[in-house]
Amino acid sequence: MTPAIPPAMERPHFIGIGGAGMSGIAKILTRRGARVAGSDAKDSETAAALRAIGATVHIGHATGHLAPDATAVVVSSAIRQDNPELTEAHARGIPVVHRSEALAALMEGLRTIAVAGTHGKTTTTSMLAVGLTALGLAPSYAIGGDLDSPGSNAESGEGDLFVAEADESDRSFHRYRPEVAIVLNVELDHHATYASLDEIHASFETFADRIVPGGTLVVNADQDGARTLTARLAGREGPAIVTYGEAPDADVRVTALEPDGLTSRVTVSLDGRDGGGRREIAFRVSVPGRHYAYNAVAALAAGVAAGVPADALATALGTYTGARRRLTLQGEARGVRIIDSYAHHPTEMAADLEAIRGGADGGRLLVVFQPHLFSRTRELGAEMGQALALADACVVLDIYPAREDPIPGVTSQVIVDAARAHGADVTPEPHKDAVPDVVAGIAGPGDLVLTMGAGDVTELGPKILARLSG
Template structure:
């Protein structure tokens, strides 16, 4: 039932094809039969997975990588204007397509669910993808992280539903026309693109305004920013608004969340009836993500009891409190959290899952601009750990900002009573943590950069 390939996407070339968002679109196009090519800065498992689907993946960026017959060049907001392949596209008059426009073209003709919010998008999108697949609805999906089960971030399905993570960071989520949209929370982030909460609200209002007539907005009833957005969009014509959460006024009300070790049992009240299901990851925030997914599926007409049971099959996403292994009695877990709210939620989840354990954190700040604006709050979040090691800032797409370093976070953490230490040599972290850890401890590697690579290294040091 799924549509074919848009004409402009028959021979696409992706600059940065290994990225989480870019690779997902490339995989779906390859599965639909497009002649996919692209380049990335370094070799990776993602590059190999794309090659296995028939894509041509070059390592490094060079003008010769762009084929003369490319139908378009796909870029994300992270691609700089002086990229040689982008310059070559201009010489050849090859159309340049933003990642969000490419994704929007893949959703055409399908019942789209777009998942937005400052935090929790990947998890909630993943929960829906797993549950809909479990119900034999064969959805297409594009996610910002790899599912723990299938081990991929995207798939082309033959069913009528397309589930996509909708990125607000560069306003690109305004390109989509979903039948159902989820807004998990609304907070100030992405400071290079948004100067104020007023701009954030305007952007989310525009996103809600793109929901198709008669469609549904599923939105949190407990989070301050989401409540404000709800008031702003209720007047939109032909829009159904469904709230979820622990508030007594929520349309899908959370009656109880019961921790069960590294899982949770959730009971909701939906249409006057109680419904209980299991969420196989710890923490209140993940339980609420599952309730959002439930509400969205019901909005598409899927029976609630079937969907609740299928949500229990979700086993997690890589880098979202992912257990990397255990050695010498120490468990090593990986977290993608990089915003203070996310950090606090994951640290509280780990505290709740193992209240007797000592919690050691390796935190890598992500982006100079985010550290400049939220460094104090990041340090305060680290006070939930027994001890923290803080790395240098991972720059990603940004140039350094004078005076902005990880010391801002360390100072704030210490002011909050935390035990925080700077380690500037990433290669020394594994040995440092292994020397600190004792049997029964939990080690959490945290951040959106390459801190994830340290988990296996820490396990090796613990084993030696």
């Protein structure tokens, strides 16, 4: 089934069309037959992938890029109000639609599984997309990262399921009406939006309240913030709640988790909600780390809640081999492996560092870290430094500002100081172009180099490999 295109989305213009979230929506609309156009600050593989399926992509932002017959202008929270295309849209009376509104419109008429949480959304959504596709269910999906190639972050499938990341950073996940929702964890982040952890919990409560009648909330039984959310929801009318984890009271209980190099094997005890009675299922997770195994269990619980047979889905989840920038091997040179990580919050950073250390084969773990956002660094810089102390050595870059203006006095030095206070070997390096030489000077055969952060640090991997090969 191919849902009809909403009239406002027949000829949309995306400002920032190359972004992870925006490009996925643009791809789905193009696949459904909309005449999609947009602009981005610079050309990219993602822009090329969109052009290849028929979208028009302009480089740079200018009023002339906005077609005379555009039916809507789609923006994300990162787009500034003085953007010339946005200003032109307002002047011409063209409706301006937030990215989340456009995504919600694409979900209409489909059974949605929405994945939320402070960490792990992209991986869990990807696992579900891959697993459901492997079972021949042809889901539609929108992911905040590519699976295996540029443009693979979204698909318009023929099935009745739609799997989507639900972003809490700007409260936009309040616009969705899922049949099944996952909450992986709840921690304080996105400090420009939320002033306290209580505000975060209230926001996730609102998200849970948006689940359709008769639907299900799948929530982590082991993480403190998620357990608090479950307690806050207890005793009220709303969705069925299914918990997962190692806790004795978890509905989908992890009874064994065995790391095996860069994979793991997990055994879960199901509560019989799928009609099969209480029983255990063991399956392989083809990516490293305890946190990724937990993501797979959450995906399994959500799929079962949507009516997918547990045994078949468990096997299908093992076909997931990773998403780009989620512990992605970029290559090897002179005996040094380069792996890329999107981790930018201290919890994510520590989890990825612990996962990778298990596959280091006796070599050292070296990290090139780029902090993301001034506000996040101000609030969590000390914890970032503590996480980096898990590495044998690290190089810390300047803060990647993304959508933010600088905050006086906030620099990556706070991370450097905290890492050193925890005994870390830290090299601050404000010049990104110098990093390949720095890494080449300290990396040796058997070492793992992890480029880490949500900014453009990912571009350094190929450059480090080239320098090592030279």
